[in-house]
Amino acid sequence: MKQHTKTLAYTALLLALGLALPRILHVFGQDAGQLFLPLHLPVLVAGLALGAVPGGVLGAVLPVASFLLSGMPPPPLLWFMTAELLAYGLTAGLFAKKMRLPMWAALPLAQLSGRAAEALVLLLLGGLLHIQGVPAAMLVITGTVKGLPGIAAQWVLVPLLVKALERVKKP
Numbered sequence: 001m002k003q004h005t006k007t008l009a010y011t012a013l014l015l016a017l018g019l020a021l022p023r024i025l026h027v028f029g030q031d032a033g034q035l036f037l038p039l040h041l042p043v044l045v046a047g048l049a050l051g052a053v054p055g056g057v058l059g060a061v062l063p064v065a066s067f068l069l070s071g072m073p074p075p076p077l078l079w080f081m082t083a084e085l086l087a088y089g090l091t092a093g094l095f096a097k098k099m100r101l102p103m104w105a106a107l108p109l110a111q112l113s114g115r116a117a118e119a120l121v122l123l124l125l126g127g128l129l130h131i132q133g134v135p136a137a138m139l140v141i142t143g144t145v146k147g148l149p150g151i152a153a154q155w156v157l158v159p160l161l162v163k164a165l166e167r168v169k170k171p
Contacts, residue, residue, distance in 0.1 A: 006169060011054045014042035018062045037150030039063055043085045044158050047092025048106060049165040055089025080118050087117030103159050115144060
């Protein structure tokens with residue numbers, strides 16, 4: 001199978017995982033998604049294992065597909081999450097594949113980049129939503145603090161999933 005076809009297949013698999021994880025976690029309560037950040041996991045894996053383009057595309061498509069199928073994440077959170085996840089996938093791929101940073105450096109840098117993109121979109125669109133200045137910054141900070149269990153889980157699960165995907169993906 002050609003490399004392009006494999007990358008597309010693995011991206012589709014990660015999209016399916018990204019659509020299934022939130023439903024599985026919501027069995028444990030409505031806040032489980034905000035705590036464990038299930039959409040972030042496959043996007044970070046895609047960026048680190050497959051590259052910037054598949055990671056960025058998955059980051060842009062996954063929250064919109066999730067919204068269309070389940071209504072989650074709700075607007076206006078959808079727009080902030082789309083920017084955040086797009087940045088996660090894109091920067092994870094750039095740091096890992098283009099700059100060849102080790103995963104222990106690429107992963108947290110991608111996480112910071114995603115939060116920065118979320119903050120930037122919040123600041124740009126905040127006026128339209130009557131969220132500006134301190135409230136916008138507080139949304140990013142409280143979201144990050146609430147998501148600390150998910151961030152910690154990403155530090156464990158993402159490297160394991162990337163290594164597994166890289167083993168399977170070898171010709």
